[in-house]
Amino acid sequence: MDVKAIRQMFPILDQEVNGHPLVYLDSSATSQKPLPVIEAIDTYYRFDNSNVHRGVHTLGTRATEKYEGAREKVRRFINASSTAEVIFTRGTTTAINTVATSYARQNLKEGDEIVITPMEHHSNIIPWQQAAKATGAILKYIPLEEDGTIALDAVRDTITSNTKIVSVMHVSNVLGTINPIKEVAEIAHQNGAVMLVDGAQGAPHMAIDVIDLDCDFYAFSGHKMGGPTGIGVLYGKREFLEKMEPVEFGGEMIDFVHLQDSTWKELPWKFEGGTPIIAGAIGLGAAIDFLNEVGMDNIIEHEHKLARYALDQLRTIDGITIYGPEERAGLVTFNLNDVHPHDTATALDAEGIAVRAGHHCAQPLMRWLEVTATARASFYLYNNEEDIDKLVSGLVKTKEYFGDVF
Template sequence: MDIKAIREQFPILDQEVNGNPLVYLDSSATSQKPRSVIEAVNEYYRQDNSNVHRGVHTLGTRATEKYEGAREKVRKFINAESTAEVIFTRGTTTAINTVAYSYARANLTAGDEIVITPMEHHSNIIPWQQAAKATGAALKYIPLQDDGTIALEDVRDTITSKTKVVAITHVSNVLGTVNPINEIASIAHDNGAVLLVDGAQGAPHIEVDVQDIDCDFYCFSGHKMCGPTGIGVLYGKRRLLEDMEPVEFGGEMIDFVNLYDSTWKELPWKFEGGTPIIAGAVGLAAAIDFLNDVGMDAITDHEQKLADYAMEQMRTIDGMEVYGPERRAALVTFNLDDVHPHDAATALDAEGIAVRAGHHCAQPLMRWLDVSATARASFYLYNTNEDVDRLVDGLLKTKEYFGNVFK
């Protein structure tokens, strides 16, 4: 990978923040966008803006071709069997909620089980809490090991013949844990359960093959993988999606409407009520092209080296607590002794370094870690070892400043 050439594709990185060159280390929250994505969205609005699947005029035809072309690019990107299995949503949250409402509430009853983990993002906890309350199903958690990983023995002990849904993150947005989802899929299916994978932190960084994983649902967001905000994907196995009812009703998703009853379009459109996120899909397609040009294997390898380097350098700082396993995705979540993470993030921002601070939409995991909040530096394909060095220097300055303040 030519990191210098890649960085030049991201206009936002070429700026100063508080008098310092920007170091952006918050890609787990949202990634930056390459010029090709920005231009693709701009070109759509300048030349092709129209509604899809409705008009027969030229603009409508071009918009529809771009929108459905984006669906095919997503299909190839995750190796889905058919474009009928690719549903465009507003993001990972909407995708998970769609399954929790449409599949879980129709298929769960009292005595059934939903299995998740304590490391889940709120978006993969709350929908299942609500599904459990609505159906009488029990919500169960696979316990975590001391390093924030899960053991397959615990997976086998937690998933039973009563389990109907297993929902788990591909990659933890806090710990950087990469979960063994292929093995979990096998265990879930052996017990008659379906597996949903929250891929918000997986799809941007790891090559995803939904047929190889054999997951039943896979959800991810465009804005975390160089695409625009407001666009995401729900992948589902066709046989499951065929039996699921839509959760939004109105235009676009209907086949025939009479006064007292209606029928729905075939997949995937029955789940895409209303005017869809056309420009978002166009931008997502451009983002996929960009990632494919770089190569997902190259991205994964680059980020792994960055994560290893960051762990090595962070451990040189006295009073530094780093959370999560040794082998991890490209993020480091940490606390610095006697410095609140919000203060640390504010001090780093003064140096032009952007990190996240808070509970990261993972309050149950914060309680498991026995902290109220943490700071997180998350990396992507445009980050470098020099960015890590800037982070470490900024943390040393922060430690020195607060050490002097509280003497």
């Protein structure tokens, strides 16, 4: 990977923040956008802006071709069998809620089990809490190992013949843990359960093959992979999507409307009520083209190298606590002893370094770690070792400053 050339494709990185060159280490929250994505959205609004599917005029045809073309790019990107299995949503949260509302509430009954982990993002906890409350199902958690991973023996002990849904994140947004999704899906299926994967931190960083993983649903967001905000994807096996009811009703998703009843369009459109996220889908398609050009295998290898380098360099700082396993995705979550993570992040921002601080929408995991909050530096294809060196230098200054204060 030519990281220097890649960085030049991200115009936002060419700026100063608080008098320092920007060091952006918050890609797990949202990634920056490359020029091809910005230009694709600009081109749509300049030349092709029209609603899709319904019009027969030239602009409508162009917009529809780009919108549905983006769906095909997503299909190839995750190796889905058909574009009918690719539903455009507002993001990972909407995708998970769609399954928790449409599939879960239709199929769960009192005493059934939903199995997740304590490391999940709130978006993969709260929908299942609500589904359990609505149906009488039981919400269970796979226990974590000391390093923040899950052991397959623990998965086997937690999933039973009463388990109907298993929902696990592909990659932890706090610990960087890469979960054994394929093996968990196999155990879920052996017990007659369906498997959903929260791929918000997976799809941007590694090659995804939903057929090989054999997951029943896979959800991810465009804005974490170089695409625009407000667009995401729900992949679902056709056999499940065909039986599920839509969760939003109105235009676009109907076939025939009568005075007392209506029928739905075929997949995937029955889940896309109203004017769809046209520019967002086109931008996501451009992001996929960009990532494919760089190469997903190159991206994950680059991020693993950065994570190893970051761990080595951060451990040279006295009084730092690092959370998560040795083998991890491209992020490091940490705390400076006696310094609140919000103070750490504020001090780093003064040096032009952007990191995330807080509970990262993972309060159960924070309690498991026995902290209220942490700081997190997350890397993407445009980061390099120099960014990490600046982070380490900034943390040393922060530690010295607060050491003098206290």
